[in-house]
Amino acid sequence: MTASGQRALRVDPVDRSVLGDETAATDHELLAQAQLRVDLAIDVTSALTGSLNLRRTVLRLLDLITPRMADWAMLVLVDDAGGLDLHGGSDPTYTSGVPRALVEGSGLDRVLRSGQHELLHVAMELDSTGALGTMIPDPRLRDEAIGLRPADVLCLALSARGSTIGALVMIRGAGRGFPEQEVEFAGLIADQASLALDSARLYEERGRITSVLQASLRPPALPAIPGARVSARFRPAAEHLEISGDFYDVHGSDDDWLLVLGDVCGKGVEAAVLTGRARQGVRTAAHFDRRPSAVLGALNNVLCDNDSTRFVTVVCARFRPSPDGTSAEVDVAVAGHPAPIVVHADGVVDQLDVAGIAAGVVRDIDYTEVRFTLTSGDTMLMFTDGVDEARGSDGFYGMDRLLALLPAYAGAGPVAVCEAVEQSVVEYLDGRAHDDIALLAVSCER
Amino acid sequence: MTTPDGLPTEAFDHALSTVDAPAAIALVQGLLDDGVDPLAVLVDVIAHGQRAVGDRWQRGEWTVAKEHAATAVAVSATEVVTRFADRVPVTRGKVVVACAEREWHALPAMIIGTAIRLDGWDTVLLGASTSPARLSQCLHDVGPDATAVSCSVLGALPTTRRFIEASTTAGVPIMVGGSAFGSDDVRARALGATAWAPHAQGAVDALHHLPPVVRRAAPLPKAPMAEQAAIEVGHQRLVQTLRDRWSATTTDGPATEVAREVPHQAVHAVSAALLTGDPRPLAETARWIDHLLTVRGADPRLSAELGDELATALRDYPAAHGLVRRHWTEGLVPQGEHAR
Numbered sequence: 010m011t012a013s014g015q016r017a018l019r020v021d022p023v024d025r026s027v028l029g030d031e032t033a034a035t036d037h038e039l040l041a042q043a044q045l046r047v048d049l050a051i052d053v054t055s056a057l058t059g060s061l062n063l064r065r066t067v068l069r070l071l072d073l074i075t076p077r078m079a080d081w082a083m084l085v086l087v088d089d090a091g092g093l094d095l096h097g098g099s100d101p102t103y104t105s106g107v108p109r110a111l112v113e114g115s116g117l118d119r120v121l122r123s124g125q126h127e128l129l130h131v132a133m134e135l136d137s138t139g140a141l142g143t144m145i146p147d148p149r150l151r152d153e154a155i156g157l158r159p160a161d162v163l164c165l166a167l168s169a170r171g172s173t174i175g176a177l178v179m180i181r182g183a184g185r186g187f188p189e190q191e192v193e194f195a196g197l198i199a200d201q202a203s204l205a206l207d208s209a210r211l212y213e214e215r216g217r218i219t220s221v222l223q224a225s226l227r228p229p230a231l232p233a234i235p236g237a238r239v240s241a242r243f244r245p246a247a248e249h250l251e252i253s254g255d256f257y258d259v260h261g262s263d264d265d266w267l268l269v270l271g272d273v274c275g276k277g278v279e280a281a282v283l284t285g286r287a288r289q290g291v292r293t294a295a296h297f298d299r300r301p302s303a304v305l306g307a308l309n310n311v312l313c314d315n316d317s318t319r320f321v322t323v324v325c326a327r328f329r330p331s332p333d334g335t336s337a338e339v340d341v342a343v344a345g346h347p348a349p350i351v352v353h354a355d356g357v358v359d360q361l362d363v364a365g366i367a368a369g370v371v372r373d374i375d376y377t378e379v380r381f382t383l384t385s386g387d388t389m390l391m392f393t394d395g396v397d398e399a400r401g402s403d404g405f406y407g408m409d410r411l412l413a414l415l416p417a418y419a420g421a422g423p424v425a426v427c428e429a430v431e432q433s434v435v436e437y438l439d440g441r442a443h444d445d446i447a448l449l450a451v452s453c454e455r
Numbered sequence: 456m457t458t459p460d461g462l463p464t465e466a467f468d469h470a471l472s473t474v475d476a477p478a479a480i481a482l483v484q485g486l487l488d489d490g491v492d493p494l495a496v497l498v499d500v501i502a503h504g505q506r507a508v509g510d511r512w513q514r515g516e517w518t519v520a521k522e523h524a525a526t527a528v529a530v531s532a533t534e535v536v537t538r539f540a541d542r543v544p545v546t547r548g549k550v551v552v553a554c555a556e557r558e559w560h561a562l563p564a565m566i567i568g569t570a571i572r573l574d575g576w577d578t579v580l581l582g583a584s585t586s587p588a589r590l591s592q593c594l595h596d597v598g599p600d601a602t603a604v605s606c607s608v609l610g611a612l613p614t615t616r617r618f619i620e621a622s623t624t625a626g627v628p629i630m631v632g633g634s635a636f637g638s639d640d641v642r643a644r645a646l647g648a649t650a651w652a653p654h655a656q657g658a659v660d661a662l663h664h665l666p667p668v669v670r671r672a673a674p675l676p677k678a679p680m681a682e683q684a685a686i687e688v689g690h691q692r693l694v695q696t697l698r699d700r701w702s703a704t705t706t707d708g709p710a711t712e713v714a715r716e717v718p719h720q721a722v723h724a725v726s727a728a729l730l731t732g733d734p735r736p737l738a739e740t741a742r743w744i745d746h747l748l749t750v751r752g753a754d755p756r757l758s759a760e761l762g763d764e765l766a767t768a769l770r771d772y773p774a775a776h777g778l779v780r781r782h783w784t785e786g787l788v789p790q791g792e793h794a795r
Contacts, residue, residue, distance in 0.1 A: 062598030
């Protein structure tokens with residue numbers, strides 16, 4: 010209490026050099042207290058390294074602090090735009106945002122600017138709104154805090170890697186204030202937490218950039234083709250990255266569609282970047298001439314003109330369903346890619362007889378084209394070499410295994426065919442690493 | 456024909472059995488347009504129909520390919536409800552819905568994901584057989600309030616445990632469900648899941664009561680885990696041993712083809728029992744195999760014989776050996792009492 014007794018609080022800039030609160034604790038109590046702190050410190054370290062997600066790290070931190078270190082806690086983080094994000098209170102999932110200008114000149118502002126901790130002793134007998142208002146700029150959270158009739162409010166600066174990224178406000182009720190050593194200890198926990206929060210913040214910022222780029226490289230959602238059913242599967246070598254050197258695309262309108270599936274040599278991000286270009290190249294080429302041979306010819310020349318040394322294998326099918334959805338005219342050309350397989354309704358399975366050199370190797374190739382009619386119950390399957398070259402305990406999965414699997418799926422449709430092939434190949438791999446795998450299948454609607 | 460609830464289950468079953476996706480889609484769309492509760496459409500029409508599909512394969516009436524084709528139709532029908540659910544405003548947090556590796560039944564996860572979405576949660580659906588690395592990546596990127604895992608086959612329980620480790624290490628509560636967990640929460644608790652859901656409505660309810668943050672799941676008991684790990688590493692060899700010795704696979708019979716895949720399930724049941732400390736997967740699997748073979752006209756002694764061969768093949772693993780010896784035959788009707 011200040012001498013005048015008029016102010017509801019006393020502000021102590023925390024002096025870290027002062028140690029050893031004169032309390033009459035027994036050795037046993039001190040030991041127990043020390044043990045609690047060690048446990049908490051270990052929990053904080055292991056818990057805060059468990060997630061790179063900012064929100065999860067915030068929830069984790071709040072969960073660790075209440076009730077072990079404080080009766081109530083609120084986390085403040087400075088956001089990109091200079092505003093403040095508030096988290097916690099009695100509901101750890103509660104969040105709200107306030108503009109920085111709103112806290113100008115408050116205790117919280119001081120902590121954020123100075124990076125120094127502050128401890129407030131709130132006078133019980135007086136209205137504590139002012140005391141808490143200076144640290145808690147959200148009405149709902151402030152009311153919660155007032156309801157606790159707090160004795161002490163500790164505001165710790167969260168500083169990491171040279172910046173103050175936020176603050177942690179902790180409240181303890183009457184008879185359970187923050188003695189000096191506990192403030193010291195809370196400071197250590199805050200340092201740990203700051204690093205974890207800052208890492209999560211960096212990861213999240215980078216993640217935002219990556220996810221936008223990733224989304225542009227991932228295969229697009231399949232359009233609904235009138236008179237046809239289409240299905241696709243995609244299993245990148247680095248499954249958790251969700252991008253690969255394999256790609257597929259389906260585009261067109263009304264009764265004239267192109268189905269494209271390809272494989273950029275190599276895998277991972279570098280290959281994925283080129284798949285974006287290849288997909289775009291095909292779309293642009295198809296705008297001028299929709300014949301698969303012409304599309305691949307144009308793509309080949311464009312890729313040859315690039316200085317990239319990577320080549321691309323592609324299968325391109327033009328699909329023209331009949332109005333009643335019972336048959337379709339299909340033209341297929343390939344560039345260095347395995348030819349599609351047709352699973353006929355009667356169980357006969359054959360691979361189309363069409364070949365051509367990979368795109369991006371030699372200029373001015375005339376790609377050949379085959380034409381056939383896909384009839385009711387037939388499914389055409391396009392696949393990448395991640396299928397037949399999947400390596401299990403008996404060597405490669407191989408074309409023979411694929412051709413032997415498919416007759417049972419005659420008439421089952423593209424979803425079932427893709428599912429069966431994916432499952433068969435992944436089970437054959439039995440947990441081994443694999444190349445990118447992509448499947449694209451189409452059949453008539455009826 | 457409709458049920459007492461007025462739901463056209465027979466028409467939907469017919470659409471599945473005739474692999475008529477347009478009919479199934481139109482039927483579900485019609486129900487939604489008529490204002491039928493979308494959760495009822497998911498559970499009482501689609502999941503109900505899908506159970507019949509599984510039963511038909513189990514009874515030998517349908518091939519695996521036919522089962523796949525019918526399931527694809529059920530998936531298309533579910534997508535209609537999913538699109539409907541996507542218009543429900545998001546009023547709660549985020550949930551990641553996934554299937555662990557070796558779980559290829561994506562439909563139950565789709566149904567649960569859609570049921571949760573209908574309740575106002577934002578959902579991220581990872582497909583069939585997802586690796587723990589992909590789940591972890593998603594947990595870091597999305598920072599969900601919960602993970603929900605569907606597990607239909609015993610063989611996916613070990614990888615579901617890895618999901619539980621991935622999720623709880625990130626502090627994210629994890630709810631599990633599906634037929635591999637059986638009819639109570641014993642296996643779910645043993646594996647360290649935060650909650651167990653017996654069905655879609657249970658999953659919706661359980662999500663409301665999950666804690667915001669959980670501790671990392673405790674390690675599983677060492678001795679049975681060591682055996683389980685060794686059995687998993689030697690899985691292919693064990694399966695081959697059983698195929699070489701079990702008369703269902705060494706001689707040509709009415710169920711030889713389906714019997715070739717059965718040793719996988721038997722070994723997975725052993726793993727599941729070791730992992731969860733719950734011996735019931737052994738009896739359940741013995742009974743399932745018995746039914747699978749006898750409806751195809753095979754000798755009713757075959758499942759018991761497989762139990763003997765399994766125990767013999769596992770003689771170097773004391774816990775596993777004992778479990779098979781004690782519990783396999785519990786699932787079987789004593790000789791001569793087959794009522795088929």
